[in-house]
Amino acid sequence: MSDFQTVCRVQDLAEGESKTIVLGTKLIALFRGADGYYAIDDVCPHMGASLSGGCVEAGIVTCPWHAWRFRLADGAWADNPRIKICCYPVRVLRDEIQVQAAGAASGPSEVPS
Numbered sequence: 526m527s528d529f530q531t532v533c534r535v536q537d538l539a540e541g542e543s544k545t546i547v548l549g550t551k552l553i554a555l556f557r558g559a560d561g562y563y564a565i566d567d568v569c570p571h572m573g574a575s576l577s578g579g580c581v582e583a584g585i586v587t588c589p590w591h592a593w594r595f596r597l598a599d600g601a602w603a604d605n606p607r608i609k610i611c612c613y614p615v616r617v618l619r620d621e622i623q624v625q626a627a628g629a630a631s632g633p634s635e636v637p638s
């Protein structure tokens with residue numbers, strides 16, 4: 526199991542915002558909701574859109590391309606919860622947002638927008 530890695534600072538992600546983080550070989554969508562932080566795979570399993578660009582409502586992100594919907598809490602496809610994308614533990618340590626992504630070998634970076 527890998528350790529938590531700092532991906533950004535609390536002040537870098539306002540409530541309601543999201544961003545794509547590169548952690549090792551993984552693209553991860555990081556969200557800040559009213560009740561905390563969530564991290565799920567950023568690449569939509571349908572055709573590869575970035576889920577961090579999706580609209581979030583009631584804890585569910587809607588893919589910006591074809592509207593597949595995924596629960597932030599566990600990565601389940603909201604319309605067929607037997608199918609899931611990965612979700613990752615997130616914690617805040619002082620002012621650092623940290624994500625634990627097993628198999629992410631190197632440090633984080635942010636995808637340029």
Ligand code: FES
Binds near residue numbers: 569573574592
């Ligand atoms: S790429 Fe996400 S629903 Fe099509």
